[in-house]
Amino acid sequence: MIDIDRVSKEFNQRDGSSFLALESISLSIKEGEFVSLLGPSGCGKSTVLNLVAGFDRSYQGAIKINGGDIKAPGPDRVVVFQEHGLFPWLTVLENVAFGLKQKGVGKKERSELALEQIRAVHLSKFADRYPHELSGGMKQRAAIARALIMNPQILLMDEPFAALDEQTRLVLHQELEDIWLRTGKTILFITHNIREAVMLSDRVLVMSTRPGKIKKEFVVQAARPRDSSDPLLHHVEKSIMECLADELEKVVKEEMGDDTYSLKKNTVSDRNFGGMGGGI
Numbered sequence: 001m002i003d004i005d006r007v008s009k010e011f012n013q014r015d016g017s018s019f020l021a022l023e024s025i026s027l028s029i030k031e032g033e034f035v036s037l038l039g040p041s042g043c044g045k046s047t048v049l050n051l052v053a054g055f056d057r058s059y060q061g062a063i064k065i066n067g068g069d070i071k072a073p074g075p076d077r078v079v080v081f082q083e084h085g086l087f088p089w090l091t092v093l094e095n096v097a098f099g100l101k102q103k104g105v106g107k108k109e110r111s112e113l114a115l116e117q118i119r120a121v122h123l124s125k126f127a128d129r130y131p132h133e134l135s136g137g138m139k140q141r142a143a144i145a146r147a148l149i150m151n152p153q154i155l156l157m158d159e160p161f162a163a164l165d166e167q168t169r170l171v172l173h174q175e176l177e178d179i180w181l182r183t184g185k186t187i188l189f190i191t192h193n194i195r196e197a198v199m200l201s202d203r204v205l206v207m208s209t210r211p212g213k214i215k216k217e218f219v220v221q222a223a224r225p226r227d228s229s230d231p232l233l234h235h236v237e238k239s240i241m242e243c244l245a246d247e248l249e250k251v252v253k254e255e256m257g258d259d260t261y262s263l264k265k266n267t268v269s270d271r272n273f274g275g276m277g278g279g280i
């Protein structure tokens with residue numbers, strides 16, 4: 001369904017030089033699969049998502065959806081960002097129905113369809129509220145409903161839960177898994193949270209940084225719906241942490257400007273990773 005074949009991406013920098021953000025990335029995502037891209041800050045996760053979304057067409061290599069080239073953003077792919085992007089002057093119902101209005105769907109039909117999606121994300125009681133009257137989790141639910149109402153084949157999710165508190169995030173993980181199991185959407189999910197990637201995904205692709213590459217793939221074969229106490233999930237988390245230790249070292253050295261600093265001296269500890277469920 002999504003085929004990324006030896007894709008490289010360079011950005012022009014202010015000083016006129018170019019910066020290689022992605023180097024020969026290849027990956028395939030099957031229809032209905034839930035795949036996460038995981039990696040340290042700056043490894044190119046969002047760049048990959050933007051290319052698949054069709055926001056940026058200047059790259060080397062090929063990206064195909066169902067065998068066809070991506071020419072522009074399309075209705076088959078909808079992006080959910082960390083920032084919900086709801087219109088502040090519209091209610092939840094109006095926000096969710098907005099895309100259908102643009103498509104010319106009549107008021108009664110779009111309200112019915114919007115309410116259906118709003119029910120699916122458990123926001124029925126808040127359909128007539130404005131975004132500023134909602135919690136962060138509610139806003140992200142509304143953003144998901146707004147994406148789903150367009151019935152895309154593919155959901156591209158760029159750290160959609162990164163700004164939420166831990167409890168809310170856990171609830172939304174369950175809700176997203178329910179939605180995914182029910183709708184069979186193909187999901188490409190970007191995160192730097194190891195626990196989140198493992199809890200949600202069929203496969204986690206760990207990226208390395210500068211330039212961004214796919215370092216390793218982890219298949220998560222745990223049963224659905226996922227149970228956070230499943231030992232298999234903990235096992236995969238641990239393997240991913242080990243895989244990421246080198247990358248973190250690179251990032252920390254670069255950010256601290258100190259070649260002598262070593263994370264590993266302190267071992268790959270909970271402190272460095274923010275706990276088993278932590279981010280990177």
Ligand SMILES: Nc1ncnc2c1ncn2[C@@H]1O[C@H](COP(=O)(O)OP(=O)(O)OP(=O)(O)O)[C@@H](O)[C@H]1O
Pocket residue numbers: 011012013019021039040041042043044045046047048192
């Ligand atoms: N428009 C741009 N111009 C120049 N460089 C860019 C541009 N967009 C991204 N980059 C650089 O490309 C690299 C990859 O960025 P990207 O945002 O894809 O990383 P990321 O893994 O999503 O990071 P984060 O987790 O912090 O969001 C970074 O070094 C970033 O500074």
